[in-house]
Amino acid sequence: MLPNEPPAPGSVTVDAGDVAPAPPVKVITYGTFDLFHDGHRRLLERARALGGYLVVGVTTENYDDSRGKLNVSQSLMERIRNVSESGLADEIVIEEYEGQKVQDIQKHGIDIFAIGSDWLGKFDYLGDYCKVVYLDRTKGVSSTQLRNENSGVLRVGVVGAGRIAARFVAEARFVSGVSVEAVHSRTYDKAVDFATRLELQRADKDYEDMLEAVDAVYIASPHATHEGYVRQALAAGVHVLCEKPMTLSEAKTRELFQEATERGLVLLEAIKTAFAPGFQRMVAVARSGSIGRIRSVDATFTKLVKSGRELEAPDGGSISELATYPLLAAVKLIGTEYSSIRTTSLRPAGSQVEVFSRIDLTYPHATASARTGIGVKAEGDLVVAGSRGYIYVPAPWWLTEYFEARFEDSRATKKYYYKFDGDGLRYELAEFASMIRGGSLESFKLRASESIAIAGIIEKARSEALILT
Numbered sequence: 001m002l003p004n005e006p007p008a009p010g011s012v013t014v015d016a017g018d019v020a021p022a023p024p025v026k027v028i029t030y031g032t033f034d035l036f037h038d039g040h041r042r043l044l045e046r047a048r049a050l051g052g053y054l055v056v057g058v059t060t061e062n063y064d065d066s067r068g069k070l071n072v073s074q075s076l077m078e079r080i081r082n083v084s085e086s087g088l089a090d091e092i093v094i095e096e097y098e099g100q101k102v103q104d105i106q107k108h109g110i111d112i113f114a115i116g117s118d119w120l121g122k123f124d125y126l127g128d129y130c131k132v133v134y135l136d137r138t139k140g141v142s143s144t145q146l147r148n149e150n151s152g153v154l155r156v157g158v159v160g161a162g163r164i165a166a167r168f169v170a171e172a173r174f175v176s177g178v179s180v181e182a183v184h185s186r187t188y189d190k191a192v193d194f195a196t197r198l199e200l201q202r203a204d205k206d207y208e209d210m211l212e213a214v215d216a217v218y219i220a221s222p223h224a225t226h227e228g229y230v231r232q233a234l235a236a237g238v239h240v241l242c243e244k245p246m247t248l249s250e251a252k253t254r255e256l257f258q259e260a261t262e263r264g265l266v267l268l269e270a271i272k273t274a275f276a277p278g279f280q281r282m283v284a285v286a287r288s289g290s291i292g293r294i295r296s297v298d299a300t301f302t303k304l305v306k307s308g309r310e311l312e313a314p315d316g317g318s319i320s321e322l323a324t325y326p327l328l329a330a331v332k333l334i335g336t337e338y339s340s341i342r343t344t345s346l347r348p349a350g351s352q353v354e355v356f357s358r359i360d361l362t363y364p365h366a367t368a369s370a371r372t373g374i375g376v377k378a379e380g381d382l383v384v385a386g387s388r389g390y391i392y393v394p395a396p397w398w399l400t401e402y403f404e405a406r407f408e409d410s411r412a413t414k415k416y417y418y419k420f421d422g423d424g425l426r427y428e429l430a431e432f433a434s435m436i437r438g439g440s441l442e443s444f445k446l447r448a449s450e451s452i453a454i455a456g457i458i459e460k461a462r463s464e465a466l467i468l469t
């Protein structure tokens with residue numbers, strides 16, 4: 001229309017100043033953005049160019065943990081700052097849980113969901129809510145690669161060639177910056193077979209040779225051999241992650257930790273539950289006062305065993321095999337300062353070891369009961385009773401994927417869900433690796449004092465139990 005020409009019938013003239021600007025096309029993308037790199041910058045640039053307004057979701061440590069993304073080296077605040085300083089985000093949101101994307105897209109009125117091509121196909125389901133675009137990933141750079149370059153790869157050797165050792169190797173593949181390279185077993189043929197099967201670089205006949213070739217060892221041999229393997233590794237300047245129970249004696253366990261501390265080496269007991277995100281959250285919820293004062297912990301773990309070392313004296317039995325888990329719950333929730341301990345065990349005629357046990361701990365203001373069975377089956381749940389309410393963790397509580405905080409008024413129940421992938425061994429290994437990298441000899445997730453207390457309880461329970469037949 002020319003200036004001063006009358007408006008066409010039916011049309012409306014608006015002053016240019018009053019034209020409502022078209023709403024921007026909104027794009028959303030998500031990531032961890034650890035050690036912000038060129039791949040991240042290019043992804044954000046292209047995502048923003050798709051619309052003009054970019055919302056960036058940055059993942060929390062908890063969320064990363066729960067999806068098995070471990071060893072992220074920067075904190076959430078640092079990673080948010082990375083994105084903010086790129087100047088490419090119009091808005092930043094925090095991604096805390098699975099399923100949040102669907103909500104964010106609706107809440108923020110998003111038109112396009114964009115993500116790198118490493119996720120191709122994985123987010124097609126969001127197509128019900130907005131357009132989904134996969135952008136080519138920048139080649140040759142990733143946070144994983146930068147983390148490895150910054151800290152070097154941690155070379156790990158495995159002692160023992162059994163089932164748990166094999167599971168550990170499989171899980172280690174999910175922990176960045178860790179490479180399992182060697183195996184040693186008392187029976188050399190088994191080590192060779194293990195190395196071939198799991199594609200490890202070496203099988204060592206002599207433990208000393210392996211110790212020279214690695215930075216750390218994971219010990220998964222029979223209980224009675226742990227102590228010797230730990231001592232030798234520490235003497236060789238090698239960090240140690242040792243399967244539970246590290247030893248069956250409080251004094252020996254204490255000695256090993258002292259030795260590690262004196263040498264400035266990391267020694268950690270591989271109690272996988274202690275490192276599972278759901279278990280830590282359960283302990284935090286219980287200790288936050290939400291159920292009042294904790295007055296009792298009841299934990300049960302049974303696993304029927306038909307044959308094998310677990311049923312043989314002197315080291316087998318339900319206590320040495322399984323009590324570590326329920327006792328972990330007791331010391332994490334009530335502490336290590338118990339005042340007395342009483343144990344009842346069942347050893348049927350003909351059995352070399354006790355096949356069911358109940359360890360009762362009395363604390364000044366609380367009680368704990370740990371039940372374990374290798375010849376008796378029971379519900380494997382955990383109840384933490386407090387003065388205002390209780391926490392219920394259904395079987396298998398030691399994997400802690402789900403728990404509830406329950407109260408007198410059942411409408412007040414809160415449910416917590418923490419799915420994690422795999423066997424859970426990756427969490428203990430990730431913690432072990434991050435302690436070595438960060439130069440910290442103690443983890444709040446499992447302190448030396450807690451491992452020592454558990455060893456002490458196991459030792460007393462085994463020697464003082466009232467035996468039923």
Ligand code: CTP
Nearest residue numbers: 031032033039043115116137138141142143144
């Ligand atoms: N991205 C990319 N090009 C790269 C690396 C990442 O386009 N070279 C994209 C990812 O596809 C994702 C976003 O950047 O859309 C955030 O990825 P993030 O997982 O934080 O980065 P990575 O470097 O892939 O991290 P990691 O190595 O820990 O998996």
